[in-house]
Amino acid sequence: MKFLDEYRDSEKAKKLIEAIHRRVSKNWNIMEICGGQTHSILKYGIDELLPKEINLIHGPGCPVCVTPIEKIDKAIEIASNQNVIFCSYGDMLRVPGSHTDLLKIKAQGFDVRIVYSPVDAVNIAKKNPEKEIVFFAVGFETTAPPNALAIFMAHQQGLINFTELVSHVCVPPAIKAILDSINNRVQGLLAAGHVCTVMGFKEYEDIAKRYKIPVVVTGFEPLDILQGIYMCILQLENDINIVENQYSRAVKREGNVKAREIMNEVFEICDRKWRGIGEIKDSGFKIKVKYEEYDAEIKFGLEDYSIEESKECKSGLILQGLIKPVDCSVFGNKCTPEHPLGATMVSSEGACSAYYLYKEKKLQ
Amino acid sequence: MEEVKNIIDKLSCPLLVNDYETITMSHGGGGKIMGNLIDKMILQFLSNDFINEKHDGAVFLTDGHRLAFTTDSYVINPIFFPGGDIGELAVYGTVNDLSMCGAKPLYLSLGLILEEGFVIKDLEKIIISVKNACERTGVKIITGDTKVVEKGKGDKIFINTAGIGIVKDDINISPSRVEEGDVVLLSGDIGRHGIAIMTTRENLDFESKIKSDCAPLNDIVQKLLESGIDIHCLRDLTRGGLGSALNEIASKAKVEIEINEIHINVIEEVKGICEILGFDPLNVANEGRFIAFVKKKDAAKALKILKEEEDGKYASIIGVVKKKSLKIENGKKENGIVILKSILGTNRILDMLSGEQLPRIC
Structure with missing residues (x-):
């Protein structure tokens, strides 16, 4: 299972870093979209190895971070029900809602379970016909196909005790919102490799053309990121604005057609609120009417409402790349991973959390 | 009240x-x-002075003898896992805590909390495993207790063991002895126990051959002590993994420890599964690994002894104690820090986990 060490080779990394240094002649702002990339950059200290001309802006691609607080509250409301087995990916459990989080609900004796796939939740539903099984379907285009598949399977098997609480988001509309902003500083994009395994990169070709911005589909290992930055810099320095694919070992231009078929069968595009950013048009998936019996919000009769978040938290500005985590006055003091005030501190892939984890003490 | x-x-x-x-x-x-x-x-x-040391056990003097005393509870699920079971874990865990005090483990207590409905045959397997582990480590169970709780009030079997060992007069192993220039040794590759447990839990469909590293450490510690090396501190890696062990010592000794990632060994399979789940091997549990702090002049000798062990192939020198660190952070004194030199040569903080590691979305 050799697939990691090759992409963490320090000699090859050094050569790429030297090449980047040789090519850079002016200041460039490059946004890595995915939280996984942000995490790698800080974990391996890639930002410290780059020439000072390159400023990395950390994008909004952390699904845990951008899930609206109202959705977390709804999850908690559903999970606080004796008849419910609430299933979720692990990292959603610690995300604070308005008053509590799912880990504490679990501690009170409610049945909250970590699953590794939504299909596990479908199997739990089969084994527990007397219980309501709810899966917390969050994430980007990467997790949408398996979450759609779970509903499709439940439908085919005639399960009436399985629903999903859906909070899916799509990357391109958020990128467009950032690029459209009058404050936009982003000049180059590292697109999220895993999202593109499903979606391909045709839709990024439109972005590159319309905004005259280079886009490099990039992986997550140190060498991937360095190569992505290098490819992006070559385009920027030569005034080229096209989509290139650094992550070709996993991504094809057309993406995964089969995965999208199942996704489109069950989900449709909707407007979606992003925690820290606000509502973005056409930026999410919701369950189609045909499958609405699998929609937990309908089944549990949960109404929409809006919650005001901490005014001290600057995660909106951070998610748009306008400031760095350390520029926020509450970073590292009032706001820590143990006491997060907002989106970007809650998940290990959030920019604030990654800065706190890997850099905080050095910055004192 | x-x-x-x-x-x-x-x-x-x-x-x-x-x-x-x-x-x-x-x-x-x-x-x-x-x-x-x-x-x-x-x-x-x-x-009190003993508990405040926050060592793996307490060392106290009685009638001219220095004794080490420790206790640990075992609540693992599953109770039988690749490479071990809760019975041997309960013996080795306590033997290892005594060994980390530089003690020769002698006597253990065995407290069993059994859940109504627990299969007697499984209990027998566990008790035999306790017996074998005692024989292997040369300790005796000399007292015990058995309780049964109603179905649903426990999880098959919980075990508590406490242990007593004897510490030679010239041995002084404690975080407070860690000093600038000390070399940090790691006794083997990390993360096997945590991943073996994760992959056998019923809701994870991985096919994996990883076995727990669950093993007694008393022999190897005795060898190190008998070689004449002045060991400053020992700590076995358990929950929270290498990251927690290093941070606990850095914090107690108020030092900066610098670790080199390239020298920390993780077998391919553990690395792969960690990557899939979003775990950092540095925070994954171990049950048969420890770190040792020794003077620089003793480091090569200590490494040679570690490598001679059956499972010592991956033993390595992973870092050094840089300095006494007493930074001021938000008005509070920063008590210790662990710096990890990454494979790319950059430095980052190796912090303690906040709570548990949770598998990530994607």
Whole structure:
């Protein structure tokens, strides 16, 4: 299972870093979209190895971070029900809602379970016909196909005790919102490799053309990121604005057609609120009417409402790349991973959390 | 009772009182939240020179003999796992805690809490495993207790063991002896136990051949001690993994420890599964690995001894103690820090986990 060490080779990394240094002649702002990339950059200290001309802006691609607080509250409301087995990916459990989080609900004796796939939740539903099984379907285009598949399977098997609480988001509309902003500083994009395994990169070709911005589909290992930055810099320095694919070992231009078929069968595009950013048009998936019996919000009769978040938290500005985590006055003091005030501190892939984890003490 | 409540209410303990009205799994995860529970509640009421050392066990003097005393509870699920079971774990865990004090383990107690409905045949397997582990490590169970709780009030079997060992007069192993220039050795590759447990839990369909590293450490520690090496500190890696062990010592000894990632060995399969789940091997549990702090002049000799062990192939020197660190952070003194030199040569903080590691979305 050799697939990691090759992409963490320090000699090859050094050569790429030297090449980047040789090519850079002016200041460039490059946004890595995915939280996984942000995490790698800080974990391996890639930002410290780059020439000072390159400023990395950390994008909004952390699904845990951008899930609206109202959705977390709804999850908690559903999970606080004796008849419910609430299933979720692990990292959603610690995300604070308005008053509590799912880990504490679990501690009170409610049945909250970590699953590794939504299909596990479908199997739990089969084994527990007397219980309501709810899966917390969050994430980007990467997790949408398996979450759609779970509903499709439940439908085919005639399960009436399985629903999903859906909070899916799509990357391109958020990128467009950032690029459209009058404050936009982003000049180059590292697109999220895993999202593109499903979606391909045709839709990024439109972005590159319309905004005259280079886009490099990039992986997550140190060498991937360095190569992505290098490819992006070559385009920027030569005034080229096209989509290139650094992550070709996993991504094809057309993406995964089969995965999208199942996704489109069950989900449709909707407007979606992003925690820290606000509502973005056409930026999410919701369950189609045909499958609405699998929609937990309908089944549990949960109404929409809006919650005001901490005014001290600057995660909106951070998610748009306008400031760095350390520029926020509450970073590292009032706001820590143990006491997060907002989106970007809650998940290990959030920019604030990654800065706190890997850099905080050095910055004192 | 009212009085106790008043005292608790008055304690300035924001984390516990405000954030956690009940215990969560994070309070037992070996990270910061557990550390806070121990510091801000348990040590608040039960402070004394021995417990405040926060070592794996306490060393005390009685009638001219130096004895080490420790206790540990075992609540693992599944109770039988690749490479071991709860019975041998309960013996080795306590033997290892005594060994980390530089003690020769002698006697253990065995407390069993059994759940109504637990299969007798499984209990027998576990007791035989306890017997074998005792024979292997040369300890005796000399007292015990058995309780049964109603179905649903326990999880098959919980075990508590306490242990006593004897410490030679010239041995002084403690975090407070860690000093600038000390070399940090790691006794083998990391993360096997945690991943073996994860992959055998019923809801994870991985096919994996990883076996737990569950093993006794008393022999190897005795060899190190008999070689004449002046060991400053030992710590076995358990919950929270290497990251927690290093941070606990850095914090107690008030030092900066610099670790080189390239010298920390993780087998391919563990690395791969960690990557899939979003875990850092540095925070994954171990049950048969330890770190040792020795003077630079003794490091090569200590490494040679570690490597001669059956499972010592991956033993390595992973870092050094850089300095006494007493930074000021937010008006508070920073008590210790672990710096990890990454494979790319950059430095980053290796912090203690907050609670438990949770598998990530994608």
